[in-house]
Amino acid sequence: MSEEPSITALDDATVQRIAAGEVVERPASVVKELVENSIDADASRVSVAVERGGKDGIRVRDDGVGMSAEELDLAVRDHHTSKIGDIADLEAGVGTLGFRGEALAAVGAVSRLTMRSKPRDGEMGHELTVEGGDIGDSSPAGCPAGTVVEVDDLFYNVPARRKFLKTDATEFDHVNTVVTQYALANPGVAVSLEHDGREVFATDGNGGRSPPSSRTQSGGTGNLRSTVLSVYGREVAESMVDVEWSADDVSAETPIRSVRGLVSHPETTRAGREYLSTFVNDRYVTASTLREAVLDAYGGQLAPDRYPFAVLFVELDPATVDVNVHPRKLEVRFDDESGVKEAVSEAVKEALLAEGLIRTSAPRG
Ligand code: ADP
Ligand code: MG
Numbered sequence: 001m002s003e004e005p006s007i008t009a010l011d012d013a014t015v016q017r018i019a020a021g022e023v024v025e026r027p028a029s030v031v032k033e034l035v036e037n038s039i040d041a042d043a044s045r046v047s048v049a050v051e052r053g054g055k056d057g058i059r060v061r062d063d064g065v066g067m068s069a070e071e072l073d074l075a076v077r078d079h080h081t082s083k084i085g086d087i088a089d090l091e092a093g094v095g096t097l098g099f100r101g102e103a104l105a106a107v108g109a110v111s112r113l114t115m116r117s118k119p120r121d122g123e124m125g126h127e128l129t130v131e132g133g134d135i136g137d138s139s140p141a142g143c144p145a146g147t148v149v150e151v152d153d154l155f156y157n158v159p160a161r162r163k164f165l166k167t168d169a170t171e172f173d174h175v176n177t178v179v180t181q182y183a184l185a186n187p188g189v190a191v192s193l194e195h196d197g198r199e200v201f202a203t204d205g206n207g208g209r210s211p212p213s214s215r216t217q218s219g220g221t222g223n224l225r226s227t228v229l230s231v232y233g234r235e236v237a238e239s240m241v242d243v244e245w246s247a248d249d250v251s252a253e254t255p256i257r258s259v260r261g262l263v264s265h266p267e268t269t270r271a272g273r274e275y276l277s278t279f280v281n282d283r284y285v286t287a288s289t290l291r292e293a294v295l296d297a298y299g300g301q302l303a304p305d306r307y308p309f310a311v312l313f314v315e316l317d318p319a320t321v322d323v324n325v326h327p328r329k330l331e332v333r334f335d336d337e338s339g340v341k342e343a344v345s346e347a348v349k350e351a352l353l354a355e356g357l358i359r360t361s362a363p364r365g
Contacts, residue, residue: 016078016109016133017158023106026165027054027154028174030111033103034149035182038062039189040083040096041147044205048179049194053171055154055162063146066119069126069138076113076130078105093318097283104149109133110161111154117147132157176200177274180231181284184277184311187223203230224262224311232275236309239265241355243312245347255320255336259347261312266298266357269306279313280321285332290314293341297348301358314344 010018024030031048038046041064051057067075074080081101084090090099107113108130118125127141155162165171172195183191183203190205206226229237240262247254278290294310295302302308320335334340352358 013133016105019078019102020106020109021158021161023102024110024154026174027058027171028178030054030058030107030151030154031060031175032178032182033098033107034058034060034151035179035191036097037103037149038064038147039182039186040098041065043146043189045190046182047192047194048175049197050172050175051196053165053168053195054175055165055168055171056152058151058154059148061146061148063144064120066122066146067115067117067126068119068122069128069140071119072115072117072126072128072138073135076104076108076115076128076135078102080105107151108135110158111156112152114150114152115147116141116143118143118145120145173274181277183231184224184227185279185282185284187227201231203227228262228309228311232309236264236268239268240309240311241265241351241357243347243351245343245350247343250346254343255316255334255339256343257315257317259312259314259344261310263294263297263312263348263351264309266301266308266352269302269308271305271307273307275309276307277311279311280323280332281315281318282313283323283330285323285330287332287334289334289337289341290344293344294348296341296345297352297358299358310348312344312348314340316340 023033027050031050031054035046035048038060041062043062043064045063047061049057049059071082079101081099083096083099083101084094104113104115109132112132113130114127115129116125116127122145125141125143126138127143128138129136155165175195176193179191179193180201183189183201187203188205190203192202193200204226206223225237225240228240241264243259243261243263245259247257273291276291276294278285278287278294280287280290290312294308294312298308316334322333349358
């Protein structure tokens with residue numbers, strides 16, 4: 001007696017949708033991917049507009065290099081990328097934010113995606129739509145140089161996911177956090193955010209376009225301060241103090257090369273941790289080690305359950321940090337967690353002490 005085997009192959013559409021779920025969790029994850037693409041495309045201006053927290057619509061417009069009709073069609077296919085060619089490129093180190101070639105395919109699988117693009121040196125623009133993974137034909141379309149990506153009805157074909165989304169306000173908070181991080185990390189790019197037709201913030205991009213490693217060094221923190229002013233407002237910007245710490249200035253051995261940025265006065269705080277922004281080698285990351293290091297520096301000066309504002313750029317040997325813990329979550333791990341924590345805490349403490357905002361250095365140990 002033979003029975004049907006209980007194991008069967010999943011069909012392509014199912015496989016595609018499951019894979020998409022790994023990349024796209026909520027509107028903010030779509031926004032993250034699209035903004036990264038715009039920055040990778042050398043944009044000097046990135047405008048983000050969302051409707052109802054991004055659940056109904058997301059539009060990201062840039063003035064980057066753009067795509068031809070053929071490139072549009074390839075861009076939305078899974079594992080298609082212009083950013084790396086093979087594993088050797090990956091091992092040599094990637095200078096772009098993306099490289100997996102999965103994002104647009106994933107977004108297209110779980111929404112109605114429309115892209116319009118014109119290469120900078122191209123004569124004509126094109127438009128392409130993808131609906132629930134079905135890729136349409138591209139057609140000529142009038143548009144300025146650069147790219148516009150519109151994502152409507154996210155998860156319309158994955159009801160379980162759609163149901164799991166939070167209120168418009170909560171989803172928008174996540175979108176806002178993401179766009180803010182990219183605005184802070186790229187003071188040379190004019191980044192704007194709009195929600196339901198209302199402007200939330202806009203940076204002017206006057207921070208100057210400089211190579212990533214010198215981005216925060218070249219203009220000191222002046223540019224960063226003006227970006228902070230745009231995204232967090234005057235009260236916060238004026239309460240920020242400069243953090244300027246370099247391993248060259250200390251005798252002890254440290255895994256960190258430098259820590260630069262801004263941290264707020266101990267009384268300028270919020271109830272949430274989302275205003276503690278940390279960047280490792282110019283990439284936005286979430287790392288509890290870095291967060292704790294900042295909080296430690298304030299000693300007992302913070303009110304209970306209050307968190308300061310911080311925008312901190314940490315530079316260290318890329319070989320000593322693992323940024324690939326999870327493609328979506330932006331978490332990192334350091335080879336020397338305690339060394340990193342101590343150095344970052346020292347850098348912030350020094351800055352606060354210099355301004356007389358904390359009294360004494362907490363005992364080291
Ligand atoms: P990845 O960013 O990992 O390469 P994506 O799926 O996000 O994968 O994008 C696929 C490709 O589409 C990119 O490698 C790039 O060539 C192109 N692309 C995507 N967005 C843009 C954009 N805003 N401007 C120009 N090219 C883009
Ligand atoms: Mg990408």
